Amino acid sequence: MDQLLAMRAFSRVVEAGSFTRAAESLDIPNTTMSKLVQELEAHLGVKLLQRTTRRVTVTPEGHDYYAKVTRVLRDLEDIDSSFSVARSNPRGNLRIDVGGLTARDVLIPLLPDFMTRYPDIRIDLGVADRSVDLISDNVDCVIRGGPLDNSSLVARSIGEATMVTCATPAYLKHYGVPAYPDELRNGHRLIGYLSTQTGRAMPFRFEHKGERTEIKIEHRLGINESNAHLAACVAGLGIVQTFAHAANTALREGSLVEILMKWRPPSYPFHVVYPQNRYVTHRLRVFIDWLLESFPARVRGIG
Template sequence: MDQLLAMRAFSRVVEAGSFTRAAESLDMPNATISKLVQDLEAHLGVKLLQRTTRKVTVTPEGQDYYAKATRVLRDLQDIDSSFSVARGKPRGNLRIDIGGLSARAVLIPLLPDFMARYPDIRIDLGVADRAVDLIGDNVDCVIRGGQLDNSSLVARSIGEAVMVTCATPAYLKQYGVPAYPDELKNGHRLVGYISTQTGRAVPLRFEHKGERTEIKIEYRIGINESNAHLAACVAGLGIVQTFAHAVNGALQDGSLVEILKKWRPSPYPFHVVYPQNRYVTHRLRVFIDWLLECFPARVRGIG
């Protein structure tokens, strides 16, 4: 038995919650993962996992072994990484997840610089406006905006985005330019951004001299993807509230017009997030450091 490989396979099953997802993340056949875990249990003389047709449950002995095994695996990664650091050439694969608008308007335009600095790092970029399971999906880090509520994750602040409310000149000519947020409730058409987590439209938020107000959206069209949400605004379907970094060009060329500028909401925080119990490889560390250097100014958008 390759004990080190068996430890890795067992740890991934615990983290992923299933043999199938563990096999996918390790790029190994399901049967191989199952055999490795069985051999490990036979070697240790204890049951590490309880298997049913529906789920995998970690036994008390399995929890204890997982805690010890992950420390060993992290130490081995540390040894490997120290040689990579000494050579000054971080290498390998990075799996990153980010929302649609921020991928298009911020990260992708910056990536040529990162790829030039670190030519031996390959990036798999997942782009979607949805919550991702970092452990189960074997993702190294995610870049997300908004408040974070998962204490099992490590989050590093990488900047704040200016939020703007805007529409096309043609729309404003037809429906008028609102002077106060409450006017949006009377005859205006709002394009709803549908949260993939709640399935509901995200309300519009406004703030002026300490006064905060929130407008619940009654929409004729709701969209759950940020690039399409913005495209609906550009097409004249109504008013949206979005990131300034995504609409700078449209505001500058006049195809969109910012409204309620005095009522801009508080800046929207962005973080890079990664699992607490996963060793930070050299390639992930340099990526995070690069984000801290480059991302804040780009995500800030207009002042």
């Protein structure tokens, strides 16, 4: 038995909650994954996992063994990455998850610089507005905006995005230009951004001289993906609140017009998030450091 591989296999099954997903993440056959865990259990003389056709459950002994094994695996990776070649030339695969507009307008335009600096780091970029489970999906880090509610994750602030309220000139000609946020309640068509977690539309938020206002309005159209949300506004379907960096081009070209500029929404915080119980590899460290250096200026404002 390759005990180190068996330990890695067992750890990934626990993290992924599935033999199939664990096998995919380690790029080994499902049958090999199952055999490795069985051999490890035989070697230890304890049952680590309870398997049925529908689910995998970790036994109490499995939980205890997993806690010890992850420390060993982190130490081994730390040893590998401590040598000068690895530190000066980080290599390997990074799995990163990011929302649609942020990927399109911020991260992807910046990536040529990172990939030139670190040519031996491969990136698998997951682009979606939905939240991912970093452990079960085997994601190294996510770039997310808004409030954070998971205390089991480490979050590093990487900048704040300017938000704008906007619509097309044709829409404003037909429905009028609102002078105050409360006027949005009277006959205007708002395009709601639907939370991927709750399915409910996010309220329109405004800030003026330090005072914040939140307006919950019945939307006629709700969309749960940020690119489509902005596209609906450009199509003249109504008013949206969105990132300034996403609307920049349309605002400069005149296909969108910013409204209620004195009541711009509060700045939207962005973080890079990763699991606190997972060893931070050198390649992830250099990526986070690069984000802290490069991300804030591009996400911040209009222009």
